[in-house]
Amino acid sequence: MLSEIYGDLILDHCRNPRNYGDIHNATHRICGHNPLCGDKIELTFIVKDNHIENIKFKGKGCAISQASASIMTNELLGKTTEEAILLFNVFHEMLTREDFSEKNIFVDSFFKKAGVFLNIKNFPTRVKCATLAWHSFNLALKENKPQQNDNIN
Amino acid sequence: MLSEIYGDLILDHCRNPRNYGDIHNATHRICGHNPLCGDKIELTFIVKDNHIENIKFKGKGCAISQASASIMTNELLGKTTEEAILLFNVFHEMLTREDFSEKNIFVDSFFKKAGVFLNIKNFPTRVKCATLAWHSFNLALKENKPQQNDNIN
């Protein structure tokens, strides 16, 4: 079970985070925070012509939250905002719905990557680590505010 | 045991309280109150030439507190204040000291009356009913204030 969450893909993304950094001319910026564990993530991205043209994150946190942010940015880069919201929903349901089954995943290629977080469900106190980046993204996008500061629970 | 506290003497004094009433030109007046049960007693007395020349009580309360007040006034009437304080101490010790024994009672005639309260010790929640009048008297005398209002615990 442990090896399922601390698998190679997660460890790799945690050690070598992709898209790490800050976009200073971002259209969206959010500082996500998990108060229970103190994890923080700063997410910046540029939405242009309804596409996520660039996305980067910075932050400190556990392996799960770092890897999740890294994989998320990889997955979202280049997607339309509609596609991005769909992926957020899939990810969110995967980690929160009791009756979620892999069959529901119609986004195959996405699941190959983000699916590594499926087993987090067995570690209830850690679910929020995996969802921090995603919630931050969703919030920033939804409220469409270029800059904001918020706590994600 | 019960008959020891609700004996004839107590029931008699409760039904036919002695010295019931109010001395309007009293030198000492106190309103004693047992907040736990709501018993109230109003005690008035006249100290003249160091003697308790007159003493009366009024009030509502249980059989124990009424009888105790009635017996107390009987006992104190005509005593010097020193004698009265001595009796208060005897009464107080009788009801509060674990090691109190009848042998300690050097005031024989007093004990014949007030001694009926000895068994109250077996009813811890009721001890304050028996001591209310005495504490009120002691407080009024000690502070030597002609009028006051206080709570006795």
Add this chain to the structure above:
Amino acid sequence: MNKLKMKNLNFPMLGKKTNNNRLVYLDNASTTFKHAYVIEAERKYETEYSANIHRGIYFISEKATREYEEVRSKVKHFINAKKETEIIFTSGSTGSLNLIAYSYGRTFLKKNDEIWISSLEHHSNIIPWQIICSEIGCKLRIIPINKDHTVKKIPFGKQAKLLAITCISNAIGVANPIRNWIKQAKERNIKVVLDAAQAVPHFKMDVQELDCDFLVFSGHKIYGPTGVGILYGKEKLLETMVPYQTGGDMVKEVTFQKTIYADLPAKFEAGTPNISGVIGFGAAIDFVNKIKFQPIAQNTIFQKAKEKLIQIGAKIVGEEFGKIQVPILSFTLQNIHPHDIATILDQKGIAVRAGHLCAQPLLNLLNVPALTRVSLGEYNTDNDIDSLIDGIKFVKKVLKC
């Protein structure tokens, strides 16, 4: 006394002896015996997953957190709240009422605002408001008690802001006409606090249907543990209120300069809570959910107690203000003082309450300094009433009345 099968009436206190007599416990409005399920639930926490909640990343802490939060969900269903976040665990009804007075008071009340209470209140729903009044300068107004108790119109002033009322008097078992009063309050946008400490053991309370803003009750009056109670509050209100107690676990971020509070319900639950108490409380709710509440008129034991008490010369107090709604009988007996009654009954193993019943203002209105109160729980039987009546005969004998 109710429809539950006897095997469910599993209370370890039943059958105990005191003063060489079978214990006949008739002080259930003060506190109830704990159900065996309750004790077992607490024991389980203390022997199988004893841990702190919310912050531990390890099995027993996660289990304790889950069990604790499940009770919140049980309470939500029990009183039909909309959300779990509307349920705050407190130390009891008194703690809950103090929380509302402090926190609602500081957020919403201003000088000269009126706080209305009824004449039937327990001290715990009087004094916190007196304090708010003296601090903020609000006015405490009392709904007068009247004979048929169908108070027509509460004379709310322009600045009436809060109506804090007990559902049932703990002293005389009579109900306030809460539906009528809530309606009057809502028409003027007055917030409503319900003290349900005496109601919850006997009635299904539905906060959405009642449309109250707050509701409080205690665990130890529904066969649960001491030291735990509930504050229900509408989410919108709780969200805007200031925290009451502050400290660990109710914050998002703390620096020496400032603190960002956590979301509901954590915002109102500072420090390590009464975890075993909350878990035992959950078991108590399971039990109460099984009780088929019955109208007092159908409660044969209550009716028998009432009749027999009257036969023997007791004067039941409070009925002039309305029908008794829960099995509480407060009475005077000739001019025997309640404390003497209680002391003598105790010698026969019979436990009743005597005194001002934490309702001095009501007793002043009733013009009695003290009362003897008999209050029944789910486990009381016909036999208990026989013992009570025999006991009172004994009282009269001892006192030669």
Add this chain to the structure above:
Amino acid sequence: MNKLKMKNLNFPMLGKKTNNNRLVYLDNASTTFKHAYVIEAERKYETEYSANIHRGIYFISEKATREYEEVRSKVKHFINAKKETEIIFTSGSTGSLNLIAYSYGRTFLKKNDEIWISSLEHHSNIIPWQIICSEIGCKLRIIPINKDHTVKKIPFGKQAKLLAITCISNAIGVANPIRNWIKQAKERNIKVVLDAAQAVPHFKMDVQELDCDFLVFSGHKIYGPTGVGILYGKEKLLETMVPYQTGGDMVKEVTFQKTIYADLPAKFEAGTPNISGVIGFGAAIDFVNKIKFQPIAQNTIFQKAKEKLIQIGAKIVGEEFGKIQVPILSFTLQNIHPHDIATILDQKGIAVRAGHLCAQPLLNLLNVPALTRVSLGEYNTDNDIDSLIDGIKFVKKVLKC
């Protein structure tokens, strides 16, 4: 771990399994396992004399009252207070600190008065003071933490009125120089609050010798129940302070117009208290009285844990601020996040704490976002440390470090 005979280490939680491993509980600074005596004392109350206290004129209520009040007397002796009336039962350290802040604050503090705290405080001894500051307009001042921690002179201002300090940091186990600080405070007639939550499990505290004005601690950190704690206060101060919570049982007389409060300690204990909790707490004090406290240097298990952790690459945090005084070891390990450590250790049945430890301001000063904390209780053994070290090796293996 101490001189107690094993037969006294009767903790039902010992020997439990989690995640198919022997449970190794190393989060004792958060909460401790409950001693069997404690559970038994609570059970006894709930099954043999379950009743409310203080007002019942019947055997089981009198017995409950006696047992409850006897705990007050035990606490008095435990911390060497002058009188029973100086001991107030609360819901825990957090509840006690809130009581002081509210009640002392409202009685004695004025605008621009300084409240001093240390850098080592738990949130529960920070936030209540922030609130008082924002309400009354006091100033919160922080005693700077410095390397040798022998803070020479606290730069009290003219209006310094209160020094509220923890004896021991729950995050790093380091002590504040409380004797020195109390002396400085007393010279200027500044009142002193001691947060002894982490000290009481390991040191004999003597409030008269320390000459503190207030002291608080929790039952659940000394092998007792949750939901109960202590406020000690000097009688003279408590007498002049306003009540905190109000309601039943803390009044002499109530009318709708005004209320006369009861004497100490009842004045501060409104409502039905956590009776079973208090009684269990008394049993916990009996146990702690039996423990022969030993200096940390002589605690071989602690010393072993420390050495082995360092050997395996952990960096113990906080020692630069003074000697560790209680068996608390907080550390960082390479750049592995504490939550990952805790999750992986949990799979081996090892329970440690990870996070900000309710001491965010201190962690900010230490410049770490989170820590892993190991804290020992009386029952931890050599074996537990071996398991911990094996566990950490396993963490490294899983994370391929």
